[in-house]
Amino acid sequence: MNVPSVPSLSVPDLDEALAWGRKAAVACRAPVEVRAIFQKPGPPPGWPTKFKGDQMRNVIFAINITLDGCCDHTKQIADDETHEYFTQLLREVELLVFGRKTYQLMVPFWPDVAKSQSMTKAENEFAQAFDSINKIVFSRSLASAEDRNTRIVRTNLHDEILKLKQEPGKNILIGGVDIPSQLVELGLVDEYRFVVGPIVAGEGRRLLEGVSLRERLQLKLVESKSFKSGCVALRYLKR
Numbered sequence: 554m555n556v557p558s559v560p561s562l563s564v565p566d567l568d569e570a571l572a573w574g575r576k577a578a579v580a581c582r583a584p585v586e587v588r589a590i591f592q593k594p595g596p597p598p599g600w601p602t603k604f605k606g607d608q609m610r611n612v613i614f615a616i617n618i619t620l621d622g623c624c625d626h627t628k629q630i631a632d633d634e635t636h637e638y639f640t641q642l643l644r645e646v647e648l649l650v651f652g653r654k655t656y657q658l659m660v661p662f663w664p665d666v667a668k669s670q671s672m673t674k675a676e677n678e679f680a681q682a683f684d685s686i687n688k689i690v691f692s693r694s695l696a697s698a699e700d701r702n703t704r705i706v707r708t709n710l711h712d713e714i715l716k717l718k719q720e721p722g723k724n725i726l727i728g729g730v731d732i733p734s735q736l737v738e739l740g741l742v743d744e745y746r747f748v749v750g751p752i753v754a755g756e757g758r759r760l761l762e763g764v765s766l767r768e769r770l771q772l773k774l775v776e777s778k779s780f781k782s783g784c785v786a787l788r789y790l791k792r
Contacts, residue, residue: 623754655729
């Protein structure tokens, strides 16, 4: 009996795996009902829906920092060019993830600006992009969300983010400090966007302060952009 060789764990897609299943079922003279399983669209019951070749959504951590690593939002440069940069980033993703503190800094302030259009053109466009995107807030104390497209999550951070990464769609953007720091420790951040300002704060919370890594994190610089203000936007991918 000539049974097809079992595909390796690096099977590129579901179609190849199903093709192998059909050949194996015929070669083994499997019952008709077993062969029928492989004729139906989609994976048979109990089969994985994701394969190694499938593209998972990236988790992107973006933040403003000073030259000495301060990530306090009151110490940063927030001019039009910076807002334009983050507006473009918001348009490239479809989900924002925050903790409670960052969420309450952003909401209801930016949704209100989106309605009133009361600031500069760049800030108004940022507000509209921010207001239109779906958001998740990880919090055990926040009773309810203040805007229409926010979901509060109280379950395990690791499991929820891993589930979100496996869902179809565009990438996920995380903001703030506490939640991103935890995700960096968990190894779930795929891309880093740092906008470094020409400022030495000399005080304030430092980026990834208190984060404990099992091993040194190796990143690859894939893009950089200089602003008129002297800020530099750096984009890194995890190796």
